[in-house]
Amino acid sequence: MDIRNQVESLFNVKRQKKLTQAGENYRKILQANPDLQAIEDEMLEASQEVALTGVYDEEKMDAISAKKDKLLKKLGLQGADKPKFDCNICEDRGYVDGKVCQCLKKELINAYFNLGENGGIIKDNNFANFDIEIFDDQAKDGSSPRANMEKIYELSRKYAANFENEEDSLFFYGPSGTGKTYLTGCIASEVRDRGFTVLYLTAIELMNFCRDRQFNSADNKDYMDQKDQMIKTCDLLIIDDLGTEQANNMNAGYLYDIINYRTSVGKKFIINSNLSLMDLSKRYADRIFSRITGNSKNIEFIGSNLRMKR
Numbered sequence: 001m002d003i004r005n006q007v008e009s010l011f012n013v014k015r016q017k018k019l020t021q022a023g024e025n026y027r028k029i030l031q032a033n034p035d036l037q038a039i040e041d042e043m044l045e046a047s048q049e050v051a052l053t054g055v056y057d058e059e060k061m062d063a064i065s066a067k068k069d070k071l072l073k074k075l076g077l078q079g080a081d082k083p084k085f086d087c088n089i090c091e092d093r094g095y096v097d098g099k100v101c102q103c104l105k106k107e108l109i110n111a112y113f114n115l116g117e118n119g120g121i122i123k124d125n126n127f128a129n130f131d132i133e134i135f136d137d138q139a140k141d142g143s144s145p146r147a148n149m150e151k152i153y154e155l156s157r158k159y160a161a162n163f164e165n166e167e168d169s170l171f172f173y174g175p176s177g178t179g180k181t182y183l184t185g186c187i188a189s190e191v192r193d194r195g196f197t198v199l200y201l202t203a204i205e206l207m208n209f210c211r212d213r214q215f216n217s218a219d220n221k222d223y224m225d226q227k228d229q230m231i232k233t234c235d236l237l238i239i240d241d242l243g244t245e246q247a248n249n250m251n252a253g254y255l256y257d258i259i260n261y262r263t264s265v266g267k268k269f270i271i272n273s274n275l276s277l278m279d280l281s282k283r284y285a286d287r288i289f290s291r292i293t294g295n296s297k298n299i300e301f302i303g304s305n306l307r308m309k310r
């Protein structure tokens, strides 16, 4: 069974379980509440009548429904007659109007990229546990990494909260250990929690995939194409540590391909790099440099390496 079928069948199992569970729970409630059972009987009778006569009496049906809801409310059991699905959009079907629902897409990304249930490193970082105190208030050169970080933190929070309306991607650059990955993780987890699909890859992972795809056997093609599609179409793609991957034409071509595709369809990315803008422009062809910096808010991180200090 391929990964997609596996994930989809897990979805079906989960949904069936919820339906069964909800049915059992409701049966117990009915046993304990004869009044409610009487309304259910009335409902059943009415729908049998519809089946027999072919006439649907909307007014009557609505009246019974309303009576039932009123009683459930009185009993403090609102919604007890329905299953509680994880996703209210597709009711855990994984599809809505024939299209893949965000909830299924999220699971597919986790499965295809081996991220586990929580989507990999993203889960550890969030705005709530962000500690501004770890940033130097005053560096040797007179700058304040902390003040700089406060600004970036605010911008990042707003970006995550307003993700769907943001037009720009983000390019975070500056020395290593200055909080780029951490803050990116905060944005990613917030955007994910808000229901968007997020894929986090290091530049090296991305390029390993590019190589594997180039040299893979034909029977793996479907799998590789699925992954490629997810990289190109997830709501937010994060490429961490750009510049650490091998510099060669194949990698550069794939990077261009991804960024060009995503910007052309209005999909955003966050790219982190230890390279300065100057180094970036030297390392990558103009068309890549301009696609990255021209479609992004370019944000500089300053300060010394936090990991070294700890």
Ligand SMILES: [Zn+2]
Binding pocket: 087, 088, 089, 090, 091, 092, 093, 094, 095, 101, 102, 103, 104
């Ligand atoms: Zn869904």
